[in-house]
Amino acid sequence: MYTKREYQAVIASPVGLLGICVSKNRVTRVDFFWKDEIDEPVILLQSTSPSVQQAVEQLDCYFNDGSASFSLPLKPIGTPFQCRVWDALSRIAPGEVRTYGDIARELKTSPRAVGNACRVNPLPIIVPCHRIVAAGGIGGFSGRREGERLDVKSWLLAHESVTL
Numbered sequence: 001m002y003t004k005r006e007y008q009a010v011i012a013s014p015v016g017l018l019g020i021c022v023s024k025n026r027v028t029r030v031d032f033f034w035k036d037e038i039d040e041p042v043i044l045l046q047s048t049s050p051s052v053q054q055a056v057e058q059l060d061c062y063f064n065d066g067s068a069s070f071s072l073p074l075k076p077i078g079t080p081f082q083c084r085v086w087d088a089l090s091r092i093a094p095g096e097v098r099t100y101g102d103i104a105r106e107l108k109t110s111p112r113a114v115g116n117a118c119r120v121n122p123l124p125i126i127v128p129c130h131r132i133v134a135a136g137g138i139g140g141f142s143g144r145r146e147g148e149r150l151d152v153k154s155w156l157l158a159h160e161s162v163t164l
Contacts, residue, residue, distance in 0.1 A: 007031075008052040010045040013063055014159075015152045017042050018125075020059075025051040026075035029122045030059075035148055055126075062125065066159035067094045076122045081109070085117035092131045095160045099135050119143040130156040138164055 007019040010033075019042075021029035033042050047053065055072055062068045076086055088103050100111035100118075107114070118129040119142060130153045133139045141153035157164070 007045055008047040008049060009056055010042060011056055011059065012044060013059065015155055017044075018059065020052060020055050022049065022052050022055065023075065026073045027051070027055050027123065027126065028075050028077060030124055030126055032124065032142065032152070034142075059125065063159075066161060069094055070126045072126060074123060074126065076127065078117070078120065078122065081113070082117040082120065085114055086121060086123070086127045089118070089121070089127050089129055089132065092128055094128075095162060097131045097133050097157070097162055097164075100132055100139065101135055103132060115140065125156065133164060
């Protein structure tokens with residue numbers, strides 16, 4: 001379920017509300033406010049912090065142009081393996097996709113391990129886990145294979161002009 005965090009910004013986007021966390025001028029989290037996890041009203045927040053404003057501006061730029069890329073200072077929190085997967089994801093250009101198997105071969109691991117790291121990615125959109133697809137189709141998103149989360153993945157891929 002949704003729990004309050006110390007968000008420096010909560011913004012509206014074409015894929016729903018996004019919460020942004022920044023620590024020491026580095027983006028640490030971008031959270032979707034999934035409808036099935038919200039148990040209280042969410043209030044939009046804006047910050048005057050330059051690092052938060054930079055994150056908001058780059059997200060806005062991406063939502064206006066699916067070919068836009070990110071150049072933000074990041075500090076995702078995860079295991080060394082998860083960070084290796086997220087680093088590999090960060091190298092996938094807008095409009096391109098890779099399969100879980102492609103990344104698994106690159107990192108000498110299993111597709112399931114890659115999927116698990118994608119599921120807990122603390123920086124979705126910025127670290128583009130939506131660009132990882134199954135060998136036979138779209139795959140999952142944020143731990144789900146249907147519903148709102150998959151609709152978001154489909155929207156993000158279509159926004160980048162990806163057809164599967």
